[in-house]
Amino acid sequence: MKIGVPKEIKNREYRVGLTPAAVHELCGHKHKVLVETGAGVAIGFSDEDYRQAGAHIVESPREVFELAELIVKVKEPQSEERAMLKPEHTLFTYLHLAPDKPQTDDLVRSGATCIAYETVTDRTGHLPLLAPMSEVAGRMAIQAGAHCLEKVMGGRGVLLGGVPGVPPSRVTVVGGGVVGQNAIAMAIGMGAQVTVLDRNMDVLRELDHRYGNRLTTLFSTTQTLDQAVTESDLVIGSVLIPGASAPKLITRDMIRRMPEGSVIVDVAIDQGGCAETSRATTHDDPTFIVDGVVHYCVANMPGAVARTSTLALNNVTLPYVVALANKGADRAMKEDPHLKAGLNVAAGKVTYREVADATGHPYTDPESLLGS
Known part of the structure; x- marks a missing residue:
């Protein structure tokens, strides 16, 4: 699978979706990782670090979105990023949609599969990616x-x-x-x-x-x-x-x-x-x-300590990124109900009830969309 890592553009956001170590892990599974130039430089991860880990460095966010199937970020996509999302994309990042109707509307229009870190669960009912x-x-x-x-x-x-x-x-x-x-x-x-x-x-x-x-x-x-x-x-x-x-x-x-x-x-x-x-x-x-x-x-408080935050976040997100890349989003979520709990928007539908209630969108059971 082609995995894209754009540089974060939210105000004072220096975190990055994947570290070079995470890229190396994914490349070991025979995936192609596309990293926007400068994506990790602010926290000490140079383009050369990513190249040595096996990544392909691309020059613009548009290249990332045009070439990648799985987009891995940290913060919610900004309006210009949302405009580049397509139905064939899987987006894996923090979304926090309930208080953000404009973002929800854009993600619904995009048709993309959008999985939110903050609602992925574990066996104990906790939120391991949050x-x-x-x-x-x-x-x-x-x-x-x-x-x-x-x-x-x-x-x-x-x-x-x-x-x-x-x-x-x-x-x-x-x-x-x-x-x-x-x-x-x-x-x-x-x-x-x-x-x-x-x-x-x-x-x-x-x-x-x-x-x-x-x-x-x-x-x-x-x-x-x-x-x-x-x-x-x-x-x-x-x-x-x-x-x-x-x-x-x-x-x-x-x-x-x-x-x-x-x-x-x-x-x-x-x-x-x-x-x-x-x-x-x-x-x-x-x-x-x-x-x-x-x-x-x-x-985005943790963005102020972006290196610590990026390392801590990658420690918990990497297994899910590997699963999404190895199996594809539908199969990965079918086999893991805790990952499926992270699905907030897919195929133009809101699939998380609290988000639907807060934003005025009709709720769609995610099970009805997987594999459709």
């Missing part, structure tokens, strides 16, 4: 939040861990999943006073067992969430409903009552954000202020 970026984003959320709390960033001017004689900052993590767990680890490591809210008691029990009295665990209700958020210096929003828009749990009224100069880092922004006041930002312009609260809502 997990490494969630780990990165959770850890980065505390770094970003600590920086935003500095006075020069519009923050309260407080140090996350405090100093002897001065109390630490109060951090609330909304959601105890992969993002939340990594944010908690970083915040506790920096000496903050940390509270986590979740509605899964097994999650809260596990976190309580891990951290003991260094972490306050709360069952999330409207009242407990309101109190925790409005008393916090830093709030990390890490709520996820796979494939669906994030619920707006943090209301405008809560934001209004937070301390002046406090910070919210909305990691759920890829799925629309979990605060009513959130809107997507970029690494070039990462923050804005609403009612005195600094909002950090960068939609």
Whole structure:
């Protein structure tokens, strides 16, 4: 199979769909890999590295899309990339379609088979291709939040861990999943006073067992969430409903009552954000202020540590890329229901119910399209 790796064009996105090591693996399976020139140079992977791994270097994204059957990316295709998709393409990347109707509409029109990293599952019901970026984003959320709390960033001017004689900052993590767990680890490591809210008691029990009295665990209700958020210096929003828009749990009224100069880092922004006041930002312009609260809502946070993120992502995506290339998309998904769970759009139809509900498209059972 011909596999294409275009250079990412989203703002400040330096990650790359395949590393040279991944290319070498695919070439060992007798596949042809086409890599756009400069695709990995920003994170230390030169065109020569890719050539030595067996890739063919092409000069433009158009060549990648014209020649390849399987397109492997990191971020959702931008409008100019979507215009190059054809029915014979299989696209394998993060999509986050629920809050993005224009992208969904374009992918439906393209007729391409579009498999989203973020909805591929495993035997335990977890999301293995989302997990490494969630780990990165959770850890980065505390770094970003600590920086935003500095006075020069519009923050309260407080140090996350405090100093002897001065109390630490109060951090609330909304959601105890992969993002939340990594944010908690970083915040506790920096000496903050940390509270986590979740509605899964097994999650809260596990976190309580891990951290003991260094972490306050709360069952999330409207009242407990309101109190925790409005008393916090830093709030990390890490709520996820796979494939669906994030619920707006943090209301405008809560934001209004937070301390002046406090910070919210909305990691759920890829799925629309979990605060009513959130809107997507970029690494070039990462923050804005609403009612005195600094909002950090960068939609591709892991792109800031692009080499680490690329290596972590390839560790989990490569087996699926190999399966798609060896078997073709239809057969690979027929034989692996967890990969099939990643199918969001195919043959001009939306095949993921939450995306269909959020974007107004009719839902089509993916089983009815495989092999059609």
